[in-house]
Amino acid sequence: MRLPIWSGVATLAVSLTLYPLFDGGAWLWGSLGAVLAVSAAGVLASRLTLPGWAAPLLGLVALGVYLTAAYAGDKAWVLVVPTKESAVALLKLLATGFADIQRYAAPVPDEPPIAMLTTAGVGLIAIVVDLFVTRLRRAALAGLPLLALFTVPAAVLPDPIGWPAFILGALGFTSLLIADGRERVGHWGRAVLVRRSRAADEGVQESADTRGLRLSGKRIGFTAIALAVLLPALLPTLEPDPLFGFGVGGSGKGRGNSISIPDQVADLRGRLQLPENNTVLSYTSSDDTPRYLRIYSLDVFDGRRWTMNELKGRPENRVDQGPLPPPPGLASSMKTTRVETDIQVSEDITPLQFLPLPYPPQLVRAEGDWRADVDSLMVFSSGDVAGGLRYQVVSTEPEASADQLDAAPKTVDPAVAERYLKLPDLPPQIRQLAQRVVKDSKSPYEAAVNLQRFFTTTGGFTYSLATQGHDTDALRSFLEQTRAGYCEQFASAMAVLARSIGIPARVAIGYTGGTKIEGRWEVRTHDSHAWPELYFEGVGWLAFEPTPAGSAGQGTARVPDYSLPRPAETTPSSDPSTSAADGGDTPSSAPNSRDRLRELDPEGIYSGSVTPVETAPLWVTIALAVAGLLVILLIPALVRLVIRNRRVRTLTWKVSGPSDEVTARAEKVDASVAAAWAELDDVLCDYGMARVPSETPRALARRLTQQHEFGAEPAAAISTIASAVERLLFARDPGEIAPMRRELRTVRRALAATVSRTRRVRAALLPPSTLLRIRGLGEKILDGFDRLENIRLWNRAARRNT
Template identity: 65%
Template sequence: MRLTIASGLAAFAAAFLLYPLFQGGSWFWTSLGAVLAVMAAGLVSSRLSLPAWAAPLIALLAVWVYLTAAFASGKAWALVVPTRGSLVELGRLLGVGWADIQRFAAPVPETEGITLLTAGGVALIAIAVDLLAARLRRAALAGLPLLALATVPATILPDPISWPAFILAALGFIGLLIADGRERVGHWGRAVLVRRTTRATSSRPDARTSADTSGLRLSGKRIGFAAIALAVLVPALLPAMEPVSFFTFGVGGSGPGRGNSISIPNPVAGLRGQLELPERRVVLTYANNDDKARYLRIYALDTFDGQQFGMTDPKGTPQNRTDNGPLPAPPGLGAEPKVKTVTTNIQVSDEIARLKFLPLPYPPRQIQIDGDWRADVDTLMVFSTLDEAAGLEYDVTTSEPEPTPDLLDSLSGTRPTVDPRFLRLPESIPPEIRELATKLTENAKTDYEAAVKLQQFFTGGDFTYSLRTQGHSNSALRDFLLRDRTGYCEQFAASMAVLARLVGIPSRVAIGYTGGTKVGDRWQVGTNDSHSWPELYFEGVGWLPFEPTPSGSAGQGSARVPEYTLPRPETTGEASTPTPGSTSSSADEPVDPQARRNPRELDREGVVATGGLPTDDSMPLIGQIGIGAGALLLVLLIPAGLRLITRNRRVRALGWKISEPSDDLTARISSKSGGGQPSVAAAWAELDDVLYDYGMARQLSETPRALARRLTQQYEFDAESAAAVTAIASAVERVLFARDPGQVGPMRKDLRKVRQALAATVSRGRRLRAVLLPPSTLRRLRGLGERLLDGFDLLENIRLRRTAAQKNS
């Protein structure tokens, strides 16, 4: 029965790892009930001595009854007995819960369906642990299902697993291993109780003596606790693991080779989760000098592996910090298009969590914001490894190109200088999709015409906007384009970007927000305005957004098709073409691209790829190394500091009574001296520590007089040193054995003389070690750890003694 209880506790302790996935705590209590149901079933199986294969079936039945009572009691007989109606209700809730998981990003709201799935999953883990540990007696293998619980938050959340939750889960597993070990030892007979601290001494002649089994008894616990400590401390010195996306088509998280300096959440999880929130919540508000709505981009995803779009790690150097002046020039922007300068004030809600990228109109040229924010040269995404966007207010100035269809047509044939990754596609693209891209653009004379035809393919009326879509793979891409043609902005943006690359137009996918709605004198952007759109590259203009997602009541309400992609107007004259969501306005004078070019811009080919966003390298490397070395030195000097404090406390005024005797003899001196001669105890304790530090530890059988004689003869003390150590030994013996020890003279000089004589007999390395890493202090720290471990033994002994008493009664 011990193993059954330990298995349930281990499973429930591991369930604590799931708490960051939820917004509330009802899942916790529901899961606790499911684990208790499994434990009750296991105890019944053990009591009835059922075969191993029957125990999981009994547990499944108990969990079924429990979940019926918790979630479908209204359709059950007597509230707990399952019926056909209750089974149908549980199946419906499971389907709703699975759909909710696909809709929401962590932390998810605690709907009935999600809570049912969580409680059922924890119950299955508990059943697997009980089967392996209590039935098959393979407690070590029971760690595998417990590990399955840890992989859920590790693969979904951008943040690392909380170390308190990890320690709790690890303690649960160690408790299971300890219970299994006691069960195995118990088969050999009754456990022998040995108190490690019980010894026979002259002061306790009646104490029982026994063999010293402390090392054997404590070794397992020492290994377990040491393993937990290493598991918590070592990862702090190693690169952090990034989450693995479960989304395989559309817009995913960062691509391969993501860095470890910043956590980049899966954009699609947040995108779809925000779009399907039951209530609209305000994300940010903004106002600009021309009072026009604009798309606000957060991420630019540039790599496609056949299943999902991912993001090459952005690189932000100190030269490209926002407080250093203008940002790098927009890639590809030449002197031909008119450029409109707009200043936008943005206020981000403080309810946004873990957002380290700024929502910005494209292309940003200068940002006024507090904190360490940096721009990626290629994409002009602005991010921080130290700060978050929640609650910030900042001003951004943009230089927006206003291309005309004629200008875009004239740029066709110009070889793009953009990175080849914006054209790269895997060989696994289905041939039907390649044929579709060719067919859609076969009559296009320029790249611009091809791009417009691709956009019209999606907005022409054959596609339907719906959030109720699933599937992210090559087959899902083929089904979306050729068969059902139903999806939301994720599928529309990713599909158009893939088709554009197939016809030779560089493309990427943007994640952010549409322009929102006008409320008062500011534009208000909510969770329902979360959006994804493609950006296509034209040499001489740069990156331009397109809008394939249907808008209006039949699609994304605030999505707007850019004016430069609409049919050419009948009237002559040059049309002004703003960015998506904006309208025509007067433009500023053209700006020479050489004048706009940031002299601090770095050549991307010359930047060393670090595998991720760099840490704050504003401080020189030698400074960072110095700080790390200083911190390490402080940790290593803790024993030396403790030894210095102890020695000063004793030597400063040897009349102070010692509070932590080094051994039994020192304790007896301290107790017998009372308040009259406490300096003797302090001097003797300090002498004992000095001997231990120099490798001359006093033998337990040595009397003070024998110790003084041995030191004088073995180390050839001079007359003064011999007299000093003899005086200390004589004072100790008088305090111990004389009825009236009399007045003891000052011992500070005697102790100093003995310490100098001892130091002269050892090597310089030994003296250095005695100062920096004193063995006497390490001995006390080790003893403290052993006493902490003894607490667990005391609890076990109390339980076993109670059992023995019950048996005797």
């Protein structure tokens, strides 16, 4: 009868690890109801002694009734009995829930479809756990479905699982195993050869006594849980984070190599559709010029949407290590402009793990573990958020003229081409359209300008948020029919067309430059924007602006000067790279070079935060972990040393005269003679010569003297200690008792001489006397749990007699 209840308790305890996945608590109350329904069905099946195969079916019926009452009661008969309409409503909720979890990133909104999907999943796990535990009597195998439930947040979330949630789940599973063992042994009678607590002895026995077994199970379970939580904090890890977010490799905040990235396109459209236009950040720049602040760089188009490759934020690419990695494609000979930007992010912004930055950033001063992706120069963190953060950026923007871009090589680096020219199968009409738009172009740069002009001027496109879809069919419809969309569709379309004609392209998402208010540029929610970035060899990535100018909600979008068509009278320079000579041609002069820290930061405003710091090698981490482990192992020795020193200090007390008889027994026995006797007792325990409980002090002195053949001085010393103890315990007038510090030292040396060196080392490093005290403390704690467990609201025996 108890096993179905404990199965439900274990399932509910493990399900608590799901809490970081949701923004709300409806899923928890729904899951609680589902577990209660399944547990009630299990208890009923046990009471009716139904066959094993029937219990899961009864659990499914109970779960179905509960889901109907909770989520489709208005379409059920008498609110609980399922009908065809209620079944259809539940199926629609399930389908909506599956679609929502694909759209949202954690934490997901706690809406009815998602809450119902979670409730049904937890209920099914509860049925499987009850099947293993109660019907098949394989409680250990119940850990498999519980582990599957536990791994959901571990696989989805970037942050480590909170150790309190892990402990609750582990305690639930441990309690289930203890209950199963108790049920098994209870059929055989009284458990023997196990320790029983005093609290258990006071209880009334109605069935086989398994409390001692339960106590042993608690010891094993609690020890395993403690080791699972504490050991990762002591051992070195190859990843930046252990499981629970603290230890040698972590910082307690869950920083790691993984990061949760929301659907950037859906998130962008949602921000543009918000009725409120709140300030998300403000900034100032050294040239007082607005510029785009990029957050995401999307470089993968699968035919349905744009996404990004796996981020590469190595420890050496932390922003506090110095200049960021070099901007891809930017030649050392290209002249650049240095711009300093001070950015203040609003505290009310939704959780954001990327920093809005002007491209390309070269120095970033920000508190926290922020790292730069090597390929895209996105700056991100897996443990910190941008909300409320103030940071400074030094960017080095290439001064690329139209002539220089026109003279850029038509062939690009093979690695860049392989990654940024990749396209899925496209309708031939899309490629044909791109060829028609750029048919008169003489260079990739001119083709890019013509593509931008097609969207902004000659193509007849308009701005509208009332659009649906991002796949190739929607792209074709946008380019050929509707020609109405918002910034993301313009950016995506231009990037696809650019790739189709051989220009590497990607999509950037972030904010436009905003509006200047009282000396600072303010960026608001409706300044959210998407734009394409195109790659030119020797210059790197440049932003283009295909969204029509003056669009509602995109009024702060600006077309870059280099992307404007050249006036007709302008003739190309015979030497388009003359301005490049100022930049030098040595690798050390590249804007990304760490040797140029002083050049990038002449005022020294970053000197306090970007001084290069050597990353600790692995052997240093291992050495620190071993040192920490040794310190923990030496705790018993340190405790023993403290206790010995405290006793030795009390050995100078004296007890004399009949007038001191009462105080000698009540106080000074503990302060002087008892200290010497207790220290002698611990020394004997540490050296494996433990005193027999029935042995008197005189008998102990005689046995040790004869057994170890003490000389005259050690024999006299131990006799003095034994005589002092007996006089204080039994004599009416103990007389004067001299300090016994010298006698105790003599006896300890004599005993040490009789044992091996290994025994002496063990007594110093892992003294058994201290280990026994630690064990006794643990037993008292476990006894306290037993006393709590034996608390009853009324007496069973009295209830039975009535």
